[in-house]
């Protein structure tokens with residue numbers, strides 16, 4: 001494992017900084033690279049604040065926090081950041097051409113035995129991997145937001161990925177305290193986003209049939225045991241992320257995945273959810289629903305979608321039912337997996 005002791009993180013945004021914190025907390029030395037000093041500074045400060053909060057809550061010792069922070073460094077030079085790194089994790093914005101450009105630069109500077117992992121949510125691992133000189137060492141390593149909290153990591157081999165690379169990344173994810181699941185096929189949205197985002201889109205379509213968001217959210221929360229109803233969840237994920245993933249699904253999987261009218265409208269109006277203070281709900285005050293609000297909503301309408309999309313994932317050879325259930329519970333916080341739900345129904 002020694003050769004993996006140094007990890008380079010490319011892109012220190014929401015995901016990159018979280019992955020850096022997780023890595024340093026598990027004993028890896030990490031260097032974050034981004035395009036502006038201001039961003040790197042912000043990322044470093046956020047990690048420092050996160051660790052301080054843990055110390056205040058008694059979940060981490062003072063000395064340990066200092067040691068973790070001591071393992072985090074930043075760089076504005078890509079060649080310097082990847083030099084000597086055993087693993088490079090990329091978390092730059094979700095755009096194929098940008099990712100390919102970044103990876104061809106990484107590939108030119110990294111050591112020949114380094115493993116390359118992209119955190120893409122919806123792009124093809126194989127097509128990104130074609131930008132590097134050794135695609136057998138390239139893989140998808142999909143963390144969930146926030147990476148410091150969410151235990152699941154989807155590990156997605158592309159068409160050229162070697163078994164050795166799969167094993168190495170699985171081992172690193174475990175060393176980070178995560179639960180890796182191997183996704184058998186490089187397919188849009190992998191397991192969790194494919195099922196979850198399709199379900200969220202269907203919830204938005206139900207608005208066109210006269211249901212209200214409060215009714216659906218309350219129904220799913222109180223009637224189906226979801227931690228959050230679908231509209232509150234879309235606001236949390238961000239309507240831009242939901243919309244862009246659905247556009248990829250529409251293009252690659254067909255017109256059934258076209259974004260619902262309400263999702264598209266909010267995206268165009270830049271009402272992206274919590275991050276812009278308005279999405280389906282207004283966040284100047286915390287939205288709430290009561291059990292009463294859910295009356296008249298049959299949760300089966302949406303649970304059936306979760307189950308049927310999960311079946312497609314299995315039929316298409318992306319994962320087996322046990323893996324789908326495990327991934328949906330850990331990556332989407334479902335109270336039970338879609339196949340467990342189907343068995344109970």
Ligand code: NAD
Pocket residue numbers: 010011012013014015016033034035036039090091092093094095102119120121122142143144145241
């Ligand atoms: P973000 O916008 O918060 O961060 C991206 C960072 O990349 C920014 O700091 C930006 O300055 C930097 N960047 C831009 N161009 C760069 C370049 N050429 N070289 C280096 N850095 C550059 O985005 P994010 O939400 O962290 O998403 C990053 C990736 O993770 C995307 O592929 C996304 O699909 C995926 N992802 C996101 C989430 C999520 O919930 N946000 C969850 C899982 C996966």
